Amino acid sequence: MEFTPQDRETFYNILFSRRDVRSQFTSEPIDDAVLERILNAAHHAPSVGFMQPWDFIVVRSLQTRQAIKAGFEQAHHESALMFAEDKQDTYRRFKLEGIVEAPVGICVTCDRSRNGPVVIGRTIKPEMDRYSAVCAVQNMWLAARAENLGFGWVSILHDSVLRAALSIPEHLDILGYMCIGHVTHFQPQPELESAGWLDRTPLSQVVHYETWSE
Template structure:
């Protein structure tokens, strides 16, 4: 199928809409996600840019009760440790934040970067090896936006001990964690980030590039 390389105003508006409605979701409905829908969303990974065309993303579907329990305990331990880094009103606010949807989200995906992949023949990664991980981040972002177009939400859990998670999930040594993703139907919709709504931080306006 031939695709037009130009975009209409309505298509640009649609792109802005999906970016505005993309939220880091922490509150999910427990209803299951149709597998065909998930498969359609996962195809976005194959369309993502990657350094040297290395496609270094490795995706683990975390489905067993034991594995999910280990991830939840990992999060709770890391979250308790993180709380100790705050004091006063900030600590009180942090303690009241819901920072992960681990118990409700029907789908958990752990996404890793294969640092030892031979695909791409090292192009670009020889000088900047971190570009492999950046490639995985780009792929996750495309996946995130695609999920939104299907009415699904995603939460990116960053309060985790990555080495412990790798050990608990029996992950190869050369794979490095990039994102632990909770996916499902959002419990509510909104344009504003929850952290902004709760007064944790404010979104900055469009940055102005510096000149050199």
């Protein structure tokens, strides 16, 4: 299969317009066929030794989402205190999740025991299974953007909150809780960039040729 220049342009448009959505969600439901396409895209991510260590818990219950939101509020309060005093107020003003606003949540887990203790490609770097599950999240994120849906990764949550709310077994690693839904609009820039929290690092500062260079 060979892709056309138009295909390539579409791919890069999707990639560069992807956003971590927090505050633009609407209550419009997601069509089941669309959600299945997005989950199937995630399930086709690359994985070390083809072990496919991921699972996806789809959450629609408002009561469950409210319980997760309460856990976020506690973790958000704890997190604010970790920043320097002159940044704490700014941090608190950011909206960093859309747990209740988004009609669907997806919790992504990694089963590190899947397919046995010895997996091709994980023999020297055992953390490769976690990286594989992160690839599934990226696939899901890009697929959601291609479907014109917003997607946000909530990492400010204690695992214990998600285990209790979603009955997640202790042997599974939890990557995070994803919010997904229709949105009023997509921001032209990442919100933390437009708010002046951090700037995008120039590509020239993160690419090295042949050896590490300062």
